[in-house]
Amino acid sequence: MNIFPKYHRLFSSDDAILLPNFSEICSIYDFYETLIDNWDKIIRKPLTSPHLSTISYILMSYSDYERLKELFDLFSSLEVASNYIKLLANQGKKDEIEKILNSYSRLKEPIECWLDLIGWGIYHFSQMQQKSKIYEFLKQFEEGFQELSKLMEKTDLSFIHLQAFKLFIEGCSLYHMQEYTKSVKLVKKAVHLLTKNDIKDNFLLGSIYNLLAINYRFSGRGPEKEMLYKARDTFNEEKMDRGVAIAKGNLAYLLIREGKFEEAMTLLLEFDEIMRKYSEIRNLILNYSDIYYCLKSLGKMDEAERNLEIAMQLMEEYNSPNEDIYIDATEFYALKGEIEKAEFFLNKYIQFLDVEEKGETVKNATTLIYQGFIDFRKKNFYDAEVKLKKGLSIARKQNVIPLVLQALIYLIELNISKYKIEASSFVKEEIIEEIELLSQETIVILKSHDNIFQMINYQQLLASAYILSNKVSLAISLLEEAEKISLEHNMIGHVEKIKELIGLAKSVNNYMNEAKIQIHRELEKDLQTYSTKAVRELTIIRDQEEAPTPLSLLVIQESGLPCFSYNFKDKSFTTDELLLSGLINAIQKFGSEISWKKGKFRLMAHSDYILLIDPHEKFSIALFVEGYDSSFREKMSEFAKYVKPLIDKLDSQKYLDGETYTDLDFNLKGIVERIFITGN
Structure with missing residues (x-):
């Protein structure tokens, strides 16, 4: 301290x-x-x-x-x-750390927690995922702070500086507990204390700006880039080249998320130079993971492999294993068809994290998803699909968005490969429908988490699937939206491909069968590139305190008329009759081109909301939400069980009066509140 x-x-x-x-x-x-x-x-x-x-x-x-x-x-x-x-810790010298900690036996655990919290060097893997450890650390930290503060005047600058430092540590703790909004509030107070009292500790201030940026990244809201520039400039002012490098490394992450891999590489190589200067092994290893990702995305597979090998050499030399590198290697060698190597590194991951065979944990979900990917690359499609879907199910229950996304992407690739070798036109239609479903959810997640670059990639993929299944108007509508977003975000590289797909979509109905077959072949070839990329998505995680929330729910009868609506907020957009009519028309238009099948969820991403549709034989449930949460699907399925007998009762009655609908409204309102609000 x-x-x-x-x-x-x-x-x-x-x-x-x-x-x-x-x-x-x-x-x-x-x-x-x-x-x-x-x-x-x-x-x-x-x-x-x-x-x-x-x-x-x-x-x-x-x-x-x-x-x-x-x-x-x-x-x-x-x-x-x-x-x-x-x-x-930064240099990975664990033996020396143990020796020092053993000489301070009473303080060993708090210091270990301190190392994890501060984020300058993870000493023990995933210890800080356990909230009980964080609370215990904070309790001990608070006791130490109170003892120290007794020796100081409350107006003394040393005490004020200590207060700011304490707020920073508590902010780190809240960040590790994924309470990003609370973390931001605390560390902003620390900035205020430092600046108001003219305490110019640029190391602490730069560290706070970095923490703010990371909080904004994972909460999905806030000026992340602005904070990183502040961190960079604050460190640079005092010629702290390591701090500048850390800020640049985080800026590289932003560029990766935007698909600007070459620009990101420039910053990552600068980061590499500084980390080598200070022999910071852990940061070097993590940096090689990012460099590998960029090179793979640029199609430079040999260079990507070399960076993986360097990372693994460092891990071996310094006895500093890293789960991200094991997973990178698993995916990379599975992608290359070197299955034994892929299985070797997945086993390394399992041993490192001590993954158990049973249980629905994040570790197990990760293991299943990558086992499924290996089976997919072996062309063992059945086992691959079983494992990927099981891993996806666990990831949804745990609400770990990056894992949900990874499983969806692998399932998309798997179905594209199945489509390519399938002879039956009927089965091909079913596979394309599955690709549509998976792509819709992938796009919604990427949109919810502001990953625009990859979202546009999968909009193009979904549009290709629509064209293959003759849903031309949906394809054109989706591509026009993708083109608009690409231009807004200056992603010119996407625009040419999108225009080409729009041209294909508009012309597909004008060609004879032979030409249509050729168009389909070109699209199938284009779809297959997604299988050869096997891109490991980078995304951000929404703040748990400000979790995605439902806005409104509609039950729509077979006739297209709503028989029940529920607004989760005091004032909802479905109270506007004109807008409500437009929404229902949009749902019907969407449904007219897509066959409703029981249990086949559909998702539509709008600029202001996301629409989830659960279609059934005599009714459909439409849920409008802000953000995306996998649990909404389960809640809608549960709600549908109660809706069905009530709709059947309506259909059995010859005459319907106002009292009938009043009873329906009363019954369903209670069910909605129990399932979606109280959770009882």
Whole structure:
């Protein structure tokens, strides 16, 4: 724990003996340079606890491993150890960390938690996924803070700085618990304390801006890019090249999400250079995973493989296994058809995380999904489909969106491959319908999580499937929307392909059968490229506190008229009769080109909402939602069980009056509230 306000206020004038030009110090970088210039003299002085705390913090801020090690060897105090351990963690030196922690047995667990929370080096895998550990850490941290604060004046800058630091740590804790909005509120208070009191600790401030950006990323709302630029500039102001590199690494992630792989590579290579300079093994390994992804997406498979191999060499050399690399390697070698290698790395993943054979956990879902992908590449389609669907089911129940997305993508690829080899036209129609269903859900998820680049890819895929099944107007409508979005986001590379597909869709009805067959062959070839990409999607996760919420629900009879509506908010868009009429027409138009089949969910992505449709023999349920949550599907299925007997009762009556519909409304309202609101 460090106290570092305005430096000339922290030290007395007597400290000119310690730092000869102390009166000229006005920034952290000046302080660091003064330390370096006077290092041999300083380490021979009788340093006090505040000195050790501040000096070790400055050295840690600049990743000055050699001097911090020397300081620790001379003064093995907790103040120095807490900062020294962070650099050791970054470098993957676990044995040295264990040795230090064992000498502080009473504080071992809090320090381990600290390392995980701060995010500068994950010391134990997934420990912080356990909320109980985070709460225990926060309790101990609070007790320590209260003891320390008794020794300080509440108006003292050191105390205010400590308060800001405490808020940052609590913000890190909330981030790890996926409570992103609460985390943002706390760390914004920390920024306010630092700036209001002119405490210019750019290391802490830059770290806070990075944390804000990551919170915005995972919550799906907030100026992520702006915060990363602030972090970069804040670190750059004090010439903290490591901090600048971290911000650039996060900016590279944004570029990857936008499909700008070459631009991302430039930043990732800069990141690589700095991490090598400071021997930060963990960050180097993670960076190779991102470089691999970019190279694979650019079709540079040999280079992608080399980066995977470098990452694995580092993992082996420093005994620093990483589950992302194991999964990357599993997918890559399955994609290349080197099945034994793929299975080897999946087993490494299973052993590393100690995945059990039973249970519906995220680890098991991941294992099933990648086992399914390996079976798919073996052309063992039946086993692949079983495993992928089981993994998808678990991922939906756990509401782990990236895993849901991955399973959907592999199932799409699997069905494309099945379509290519299938001889029966009837079976082909069924496969195309399955591709449509999977693509619709994929697009909705990508849209909900603001992954525009990949969303447009799958809009093109879905449009191709529509053309193959002669749903031409749907294809054209979808492609025109994709073209508009591509132009809005300056994704010019997409536009040419979209225009080509629009031309195909508009001309398909004008050709004779022979020409149609040729068009279908071209589209099948285009669809097959999705199987050869096997892109591992990058997306963001919606804030659990602001989870996707339902807006309105309609029950629509076979005639097309709604017999029941429910607004989840006080004022809903379905109260507007004109808009409601338009929505029903849209649902009917959508249904006129797509055969309704029991249990076949349909999804439509609108600019303001997402529409889920559950069609049944005599009625359909339409749910309008903000955002996407897999649990909506299960809730709609449960609701349908209660709707069916009531609709059957309506159909059996010769005469329907107002009282009949009043009873229906009363019965269904209670069921909606129980299933969608109270969950009882």
